[in-house]
Amino acid sequence: MNHRLEKLKSWMKEKNVDVTFLTSSENVFYLSGYYTDPHERLLALVVFQEQEPFLVCPEMEIYNAKRAGWEQEIIGFSDTDHPWELIQTSIHKRIKRVSKVAIEKEHLNVERYEKMLELFPQASFVSAEGKLQLLRMIKDAKELKLIEEACALADYAVEFGCSEIKEGKTELDVLNALEYALKQKGVTEMSFSTMVLTGANAASPHGNPGETKIKKGDLVLFDLGVVVDRYCSDITRTVAYGDINDKQKEIYDTVLKAQIAAIEASKPGTTAAEVDMTARKIISDAGYGDYFPHRLGHGLGISVHEYPSMTSTNQLRLEEGMVYTIEPGIYVPDVAGVRIEDDVYITADGVKVLTKFPKELQIIK
Amino acid sequence: MNHRLEKLKSWMKEKNVDVTFLTSSENVFYLSGYYTDPHERLLALVVFQEQEPFLVCPEMEIYNAKRAGWEQEIIGFSDTDHPWELIQTSIHKRIKRVSKVAIEKEHLNVERYEKMLELFPQASFVSAEGKLQLLRMIKDAKELKLIEEACALADYAVEFGCSEIKEGKTELDVLNALEYALKQKGVTEMSFSTMVLTGANAASPHGNPGETKIKKGDLVLFDLGVVVDRYCSDITRTVAYGDINDKQKEIYDTVLKAQIAAIEASKPGTTAAEVDMTARKIISDAGYGDYFPHRLGHGLGISVHEYPSMTSTNQLRLEEGMVYTIEPGIYVPDVAGVRIEDDVYITADGVKVLTKFPKELQIIK
Numbered sequence A, B: 001m002n003h004r005l006e007k008l009k010s011w012m013k014e015k016n017v018d019v020t021f022l023t024s025s026e027n028v029f030y031l032s033g034y035y036t037d038p039h040e041r042l043l044a045l046v047v048f049q050e051q052e053p054f055l056v057c058p059e060m061e062i063y064n065a066k067r068a069g070w071e072q073e074i075i076g077f078s079d080t081d082h083p084w085e086l087i088q089t090s091i092h093k094r095i096k097r098v099s100k101v102a103i104e105k106e107h108l109n110v111e112r113y114e115k116m117l118e119l120f121p122q123a124s125f126v127s128a129e130g131k132l133q134l135l136r137m138i139k140d141a142k143e144l145k146l147i148e149e150a151c152a153l154a155d156y157a158v159e160f161g162c163s164e165i166k167e168g169k170t171e172l173d174v175l176n177a178l179e180y181a182l183k184q185k186g187v188t189e190m191s192f193s194t195m196v197l198t199g200a201n202a203a204s205p206h207g208n209p210g211e212t213k214i215k216k217g218d219l220v221l222f223d224l225g226v227v228v229d230r231y232c233s234d235i236t237r238t239v240a241y242g243d244i245n246d247k248q249k250e251i252y253d254t255v256l257k258a259q260i261a262a263i264e265a266s267k268p269g270t271t272a273a274e275v276d277m278t279a280r281k282i283i284s285d286a287g288y289g290d291y292f293p294h295r296l297g298h299g300l301g302i303s304v305h306e307y308p309s310m311t312s313t314n315q316l317r318l319e320e321g322m323v324y325t326i327e328p329g330i331y332v333p334d335v336a337g338v339r340i341e342d343d344v345y346i347t348a349d350g351v352k353v354l355t356k357f358p359k360e361l362q363i364i365k
Helices: A002-015 A025-032 A059-067 A083-094 A110-119 A129-137 A141-163 A171-184 A199-203 A246-265 A272-285 B002-015 B025-032 B059-067 B083-094 B110-119 B129-137 B141-163 B171-184 B199-203 B246-265 B272-285
Strands: A019-022 A044-048 A054-058 A073-077 A100-103 A124-127 A195-198 A218-224 A235-241 A297-299 A306-310 A323-326 A329-332 A336-339 A342-346 A351-353 B019-022 B044-048 B054-058 B073-077 B100-103 B124-127 B195-198 B218-224 B235-241 B297-299 B306-310 B323-326 B329-332 B336-339 B342-346 B351-353
Touching (some): A002 A044, A002 A100, A002 A129, A019 A025, A025 A044, A044 A083, A054 A083, A059 A073, A073 A083, A100 A110, A110 B110, A141 A171, A141 A218, A141 A235, A171 A218, A195 A199, A199 A218, A199 A329, A199 A336, A235 A336, A246 A323, A246 A342, A246 A351, A272 A306, A306 A323, B002 B025, B002 B044, B002 B100, B002 B129, B025 B044, B025 B129, B054 B059, B054 B083, B059 B073, B073 B083, B100 B110, B141 B171, B141 B218, B141 B235, B141 B323, B141 B342, B171 B218, B195 B199, B199 B218, B199 B329, B199 B336, B218 B336, B235 B246, B246 B272, B246 B323, B246 B329, B246 B336, B246 B351
Parallel strands (some): A019 A100, A054 A073, B054 B073, B100 B124
Antiparallel strands (some): A019 A044, A195 A218, A297 A323, A323 A342, A329 A336, B019 B044, B044 B054, B195 B218, B218 B235, B297 B306, B297 B323, B323 B342, B329 B336
8 A cells, every 4th residue: 555655756756746635436446445435525635745645534534544554644534523623623734835736637527626625725736547547557476366356256247147047038148146145245236237139139239138038049248347345347248049041140159259369369568449459440340330439448447447558549658557448349239239249458578368158159959 | 307496496586695605415416307416526506596507527427417407507617727717707698696695514525615605705605504405305206215215124134134134143144134225226326324232232322233142041132224216214223132021121111112202293383302301201201311312303305314314402393295204212221221213104193004014022033
């Protein structure tokens, strides 16, 4: 944790930021080790260039924050306290002049921002989010281990889901059964709303699972992820129920070829854009360019969508420690929807694939 | 819907608000009929004193918004459009001078607020949230019907949960089983994280369900709610597994007496504080005042916590159409935790209880 705070402090010195005031559960967790969803109550981590940082949370959570490993000051407040006065006092105990404050502009709401403007009428406010995204983008060994555990559970979920595919079952039947199986393994949170889509529904990149019954000759698409100790996985597999036609097979093979090529292109020094374009070119050359309407993938970690963004224009160079998804798809209305997604980790000289459910076309009989 | 917009417009005229710019999914839904969770993308409903309102949403959602019944203008934007420019143009097509803008200060983030400050450098910004809370507080017949359906499903969930209580089962076993049963009835969303708590866990007003096994002589507390077409229910029942001791019984009887008295005190003209104090006095007189640390209840509807707040100090008078919870509790560490919660609706001359699972102590054998 201290290592992470030191990196933030270096950035603050470079940018002349006097105070960084973080309020999202994700960023507070990343730097303090304490995760909580405070609902409408205030949660904040306040960091200085030199002085000791402090955490602000409801009084009844102080014990949990300490138990999570936060050893520095905690400002607890009750429902009748005025947390902003406590914060002002604690800041001014540390530094006298506040000229520049870094905040999470996409997270902090106007009501709280107005409080900060009152407290620091002389200060300018800059965004801390870009820096936090860059810090979080490079995973350490402990983070990788948690993501790998989350990936293994995602593999299990797809496997279990496949075993539930039977004539007459609906998308929701299969979805509910696989989530229940995960809960019995102790999973308490999914990375996002699980998708089980079949037939025409799977041919939309953002379909909603419903009462559609799975029938022979259909493709079934699973897109899901599991959270393990705050770290997310994200997998997509498309399987066949019974025999599928040649057009469906051609689409599947094209997506798989693109997906494997993008994995092979993933290594330190390559740009995100090059990886995206490797997959995109294969799909375009096969005549399906118009049916692949989204980016190749996205970073993942504490959030299911974080840096790096794997788009055709992102010139960011890949580095050891990055974790992201590779998920090309082809969606041809009334014909087929196929997406294949793995989570990968950039190593010192290549790539490690973290999700392991088979990718050669699975035919469920 | 138009009726609701007309009420908002009257308030805008009274307060000289030129533009109301709403961004939360809940308030946009309340006034437009269209619900979406736009994630990081912008969603907004823009309302004027006289001119036609417009909705702002991602391009791919326009069809859904229309299908949900929104007949007025929709500004759709793609990932490469600049929605703020489109908004500025659409506003200035309607009115030339913008002096006062109402926004959701607890919802709008600083990044978007800065865009608005750029667009309307002369304007002052006030909060729209209080007014929306007051509008949403009075439910119409359609809203009541949905809440009643959500309450019936909550009753079913408690009943099913009770049938799952057996020696050796954990809190999570019972919780997962009852949620799975709800999913099989088509429920796709709970009002909040379901709680099934037993023994010492139930003696904390904010325990977390876990691997604790239910054993004879324990109380088991269920706190859960179901969402039906965006409207929430919220029920708590505490049941006994096998025979419980006299102290546990005394606590149960005290909570039940307080809960029933608060229901009887609920009618138009009474204040929220009077209702809270009716229950609180019974609990205090029985010697448990220090063990009832929270408000009596909260309004519910599109949000699981909304107006009216049922506290000992809220002088708001009850009116026909309000829906709120009545949920006194007594939590004595290492002895017992009991809470009993119903959802109620204020009628023209009294109260209607919407949750119906029995409240006389249920003893599971």
